[in-house]
Amino acid sequence: MSDKNRVIIFDTTMRDGEQSPGASMSLEEKIQISRIFDELGIDIIEAGFPIASPGDFEAVSAISKILKNSIPAGLSRHTKKDIDACYESLKSAKRFRIHTFISTSALHMKHKLNKTPEDVAESIKEHVTYARKFTDDVEWSCEDGTRTDMDFMCKTVEIAIKCGAKTINIPDTVGYTVPSEYTKIISTLLNKVPNIDKAILSTHTHNDLGLAVANSLAGVSAGARQVECTINGIGERAGNAALEEIVMAMKTRPDLMPFSTGINTKLLSKASKVVSNATGFPVQFNKAIVGKNAFAHESGIHQDGMLKNRNTYEIMTPESVGVKKTSLVMGKHSGRHAFKDKLNDLGYSGITDDVIQTAFGKFKVLADKKKHIYDEDIAALVDDSLIKEENVIKLKSLKVFAGTGEPQKADMTLEVYGEIKKASESGDGPVDAIFKCIKKLYPHDVNLQLYQVHAVTEGTDAQATVSVRIEENGKTTVGQAADTDTLVASANAYLNALNKMIIKRKKTAPPSTNLTSSQKKQKMKGI
Numbered sequence: 282m283s284d285k286n287r288v289i290i291f292d293t294t295m296r297d298g299e300q301s302p303g304a305s306m307s308l309e310e311k312i313q314i315s316r317i318f319d320e321l322g323i324d325i326i327e328a329g330f331p332i333a334s335p336g337d338f339e340a341v342s343a344i345s346k347i348l349k350n351s352i353p354a355g356l357s358r359h360t361k362k363d364i365d366a367c368y369e370s371l372k373s374a375k376r377f378r379i380h381t382f383i384s385t386s387a388l389h390m391k392h393k394l395n396k397t398p399e400d401v402a403e404s405i406k407e408h409v410t411y412a413r414k415f416t417d418d419v420e421w422s423c424e425d426g427t428r429t430d431m432d433f434m435c436k437t438v439e440i441a442i443k444c445g446a447k448t449i450n451i452p453d454t455v456g457y458t459v460p461s462e463y464t465k466i467i468s469t470l471l472n473k474v475p476n477i478d479k480a481i482l483s484t485h486t487h488n489d490l491g492l493a494v495a496n497s498l499a500g501v502s503a504g505a506r507q508v509e510c511t512i513n514g515i516g517e518r519a520g521n522a523a524l525e526e527i528v529m530a531m532k533t534r535p536d537l538m539p540f541s542t543g544i545n546t547k548l549l550s551k552a553s554k555v556v557s558n559a560t561g562f563p564v565q566f567n568k569a570i571v572g573k574n575a576f577a578h579e580s581g582i583h584q585d586g587m588l589k590n591r592n593t594y595e596i597m598t599p600e601s602v603g604v605k606k607t608s609l610v611m612g613k614h615s616g617r618h619a620f621k622d623k624l625n626d627l628g629y630s631g632i633t634d635d636v637i638q639t640a641f642g643k644f645k646v647l648a649d650k651k652k653h654i655y656d657e658d659i660a661a662l663v664d665d666s667l668i669k670e671e672n673v674i675k676l677k678s679l680k681v682f683a684g685t686g687e688p689q690k691a692d693m694t695l696e697v698y699g700e701i702k703k704a705s706e707s708g709d710g711p712v713d714a715i716f717k718c719i720k721k722l723y724p725h726d727v728n729l730q731l732y733q734v735h736a737v738t739e740g741t742d743a744q745a746t747v748s749v750r751i752e753e754n755g756k757t758t759v760g761q762a763a764d765t766d767t768l769v770a771s772a773n774a775y776l777n778a779l780n781k782m783i784i785k786r787k788k789t790a791p792p793s794t795n796l797t798s799s800q801k802k803q804k805m806k807g808i
């Protein structure tokens with residue numbers, strides 16, 4: 282395959298993905314995700330929208346410092362303040378990209394921007410030129426591109442390239458286009474814009490009609506050579522094009538799509554899990570590539586075919602995306618060395634001795650409770666140990682009275698800022714009683730948005746992973762914990778979310794206006 286068929290993978294999980302309601306990630310989680318993305322072979326990581334909040338700025342700065350291979354990018358509207366914030370947050374990276382955008386559809390220009398097409402053309406000149414002062418890697422996007430008049434789009438793209446943009450992104454902001462139309466847009470730009478050879482065309486598609494991946498692949502087939510996508514397809518509303526689906530479609534059908542990427546597909550499954558853990562968004566069982574059932578063959582006919590020849594029902598191997606057969610791994614006599622080898626096997630290379638030690642300690646405790654420990658158990662322990670926030674509230678002990686007849690009750694001891702506190706509460710079920718105890722011992726006012734339990738493996742002695750999402754003044758955090766006792770995991774997951782919220786409160790500047798959280802988000806996005 283020649284270089285002209287190399288497709289650049291631009292990941293926006295931590296920018297457009299984080300714009301999904303409730304998908305906010307902590308700094309530590311973003312750093313963990315970035316390390317995996319760097320290893321995965323993503324070319325450009327859009328790390329955030331630096332002007333949007335101090336937390337976003339801090340995350341983009343931190344990520345810019347740690348990437349070894351991937352190039353960090355930040356998003357900006359057409360204002361000098363936005364572009365300055367991008368530069369300030371990205372400047373410690375050897376190479377970085379500033380991604381600036383403005384709407385070009387008649388609808389958005391009139392009703393959202395209150396600007397004429399001439400104003401928008403002027404703004405492109407001014408802001409792309411300004412961004413180029415900081416870097417030669419400037420990307421320009423025409424928001425609502427797929428509902429933009431084609432002649433006007435050609436004109437704006439030509440201006441952006443003339444002013445120095447090296448990548449031109451065509452967003453299907455509202456997920457409205459279909460493959461044949463998107464093909465036509467990309468082809469028209471390639472045929473009509475006189476200086477198009479000086480830039481790379483990029484796809485950016487949303488999934489409102491379930492066509493995001495199909496539209497992006499159509500764009501690539503028509504000549505685009507960058508795809509903007511997210512892991513697990515998370516993103517605004519119905520999400521963005523899923524990175525893992527785009528990459529595996531091209532890898533599996535080179536006869537029809539002879540394109541290459543720099544992605545190490547064996548890390549896709551791990552990247553998916555880490556993003557799912559950080560956001561608290563579970564991956565649907567039948568999700569292509571990374572869903573739990575993506576490689577499961579249930580029917581007798583299929584199983585029979587698979588035993589005779591895997592190609593009968595398998596178009597790609599589970600190993601190619603990093604899914605390994607669940608294996609019975611270790612028991613309570615397994616030592617630290619074997620544990621470390623196992624972590625390498627599971628793709629956890631490069632984690633610190635501290636994390637290994639913590640995870641190993643948890644493994645020993647688990648091995649005492651659970652007879653069989655599987656790969657998934659080990660992965661849950663390590664994921665738990667990787668998120669190292671400074672917890673100011675810790676669970677010391679928990680006793681729960683549940684069952685029929687008596688009211689459900691919890692007795693809890695917490696360490697709150699170093700002080701031991703005890704409470705006893707009853708509730709509508711044991712989980713309610715547990716959460717009430719926490720509220721009594723550390724009074725707070727958050728909305729519980731999500732409480733979810735997953736079994737890590739099969740069997741009644743399986744570990745449970747509990748995810749909790751809480752919201753306070755428009756800010757959300759996700760807490761997670763794993764334990765063989767679902768109620769202990771529930772308490773720890775809630776405390777994990779609460780501890781993160783306490784950290785977030787400290788890091789975030791007080792809201793400056795009376796806008797609601799969604800209004801603020803929209804304002805930041807310029808909608």
Ligand code: KIV
Pocket residue numbers: 297382422423424425450452453454455485487
């Ligand atoms: O969907 C969209 O239009 C965007 C742009 C900001 C690139 O995310």
Ligand code: ZN
Pocket residue numbers: 297452454485487517
């Ligand atoms: Zn988008």
